[in-house]
Amino acid sequence: MRRKTGNIAKTMISSIRNRHDRPAAHTPHHRTEESMVVASYNVHKCVGTDGRFDPERVMEVIREMDPDVIALQEADERFGERSGLLDLPRLRLDLGLTHIPVLHKPKSHGWRGNVLLFKEGAVKDVHQVALPGLEPRGAVVAEIDLHRGLGLRVIAAHLGLLRWARRQQADVIVDIMTEREEKPTVLMGDFNEWRLGEGSSLMRFEKVFGPLPPPVPSYPARLPVLALDRIMANRSGLVADVVVHDSPLAREASDHLPITARIDISKAVVD
Secondary structure, eight states, X not given: OOOOOOOHHHHHHHHHHHGGGSOOTTSOOOOOTTEEEEEEEEOGGGBOTTSOBOHHHHHHHHHHHOOSEEEXXXXXXXXXXXXXXXXXXXXXXXXXXXXXXXXXXXXXXXXXXBEEEESSSEEEEEEEEEEOSSSOEEXXXXXXXXXXXXXXXXXEEEOOSSHHHHHHHHHHHHHHHHHSOOOOEEEEEEOOOOOOSTTOHHHHTHHHHOSOOOOOOOBSTTSOOBOOEEEEESSTTTEXXXXXXXXXXXXXXXXXXXXXXXXXXXXXXXX
C-alpha cells in the first residue's frame, strides 16, 4: 500500500486540536537503574523566539530536562571561526554533562553545529561525517561505553532544508549503519522533515531503524505543529516515551522545542 505524503494544513489543524491531549511533557522522565534519558535540541544559535541572544536560557532548558546524553544542533556560529555559543565548563560543573570533542575549528564546540554531551561512561570512539548537499550539514557518530559492560552508539545529525539533499543525507547515515558493526544505536537530531511517503527522507531510515516512533510536534516553539526533530533506535524497545519538552522557558529559548526519550539500557548489551 502506498503511503500518502503529509499535508501541512491538515497537520497544523490536527496538532492544534490535539495540543491539550499531549502529556505534561516538561515533567522529567522517571529514571531507574535500567534506564537513562536522551534529548535532542536545536538551540537556534541561542537566539530565542523573542529575537534575543541568550545562552543562559538554553542552558536552563537543558537543566530542566536533566538528560544523560544530549545532541545539540546549531550550537556554533555558522560563519567565520564558528565559535561555540555555550559555556561548556558550566555545563560540566552544574549539570555533569561532558562535551564529546571533535576535530574542527579551534573555537567550535561541535561539527557543523552538532554537539554531543553525556554524563557517565567513556567515549570509545568518535567520528564526524560530512553530509552531502549545498549547505554545510554533518553528523557526529560516538561510541560510548556505559557502566556494567553496556555500549551505545549515538548518531547526532542535522539534515538540510532541501528535500533532495535530505534524502542523500539519510542514505549516508543508513550506509554508516550497514557498513559498521551492528550494535545498539540511537539516532537523534533535527531532520527538517515532517512528511511521510516515498519521497520522504524519514522513510529511508526504516531500513535499519524499523518503523518510526510516533511523531511529536516540536516546531515552531510557540505553537508546535511540525515534527522536525526525531529520536529513534535500531533495536525494538531501546527507545520509549518520546515526548516534546514543552515548558514556558523552552518556548522562548529557541525556535525549536527539545524532545526527550527514555532509553532502556538493558537493550544496550554489547553482543
